[in-house]
């Protein structure tokens with residue numbers, strides 16, 4: 489489903505290379521964990537997958553279902569089923585969460601050649617999914633993410649994911665800001681959406697999240713490259729011994 493080949497990317501503004509020859513393959517149905525020390529390029533990778541224009545790809549390719557997405561803008565990527573939940577979700581003052589969800593869902597339907605949802609149908613769907621996340625409908629009248637706590641932001645992201653039913657979900661988690669409730673919201677969101685035709689890239693610094701989401705594969709990102717891949721036991725090894733051993737081996 490996702491194949492990243494020898495990706496090199498730099499910050500557009502100052503030309504600093506952050507991603508330096510990254511290779512990664514994620515199959516449909518797979519949950520892949522991306523781990524790595526702070527500053528290794530995990531969030532940068534998620535921004536590049538989203539298509540943010542602050543980054544330039546200078547070499548390599550990103551294939552989604554066999555086709556390069558490099559020329560696609562962020563809206564096109566979303567329309568083909570790529571979903572990103574960021575470490576720091578964007579606050580959108582002046583746009584009620586409900587309105588944002590409606591636009592997002594209807595844009596996706598438009599891209600698929602479907603009619604917009606009837607308003608009653610839309611509200612019923614949001615209510616149903618919000619209920620599974622213990623989200624109060626009154627929260628959805630507030631502007632998206634503005635003044636939301638860390639946990640509420642995570643709930644809002646998982647709500648979007650459950651409503652949009654994307655195929656490739658990339659979740660960039662805060663390294664330490666998530667309390668156990670927020671971790672469980674994310675984990676339940678991922679676990680309930682696991683499907684043979686859907687893949688997840690779960691980005692995390694600590695093994696803690698992976699106690700709740702058991703990954704099929706674990707990849708260690710360091711200095712913009714995947715330096716080691718393995719199964720879930722690799723996460724446990726990192727938890728026990730830290731990143732130093734794996735970094736030493738790679739060097």
Ligand code: ADP
Pocket residue numbers: 499506524525526527528529530531532533542
């Ligand atoms: P991680 O998520 O693994 O902690 P990041 O992707 O946030 O790492 O950052 C990787 C490196 O790139 C860091 O050294 C960070 O300072 C740098 N970096 C990322 N984006 C920018 C940017 N827009 N401007 C300047 N430096 C950046």
Ligand code: MG
Pocket residue numbers: 526527531663
């Ligand atoms: Mg970081």
Ligand code: MG
Pocket residue numbers: 530531532575660
């Ligand atoms: Mg990060």
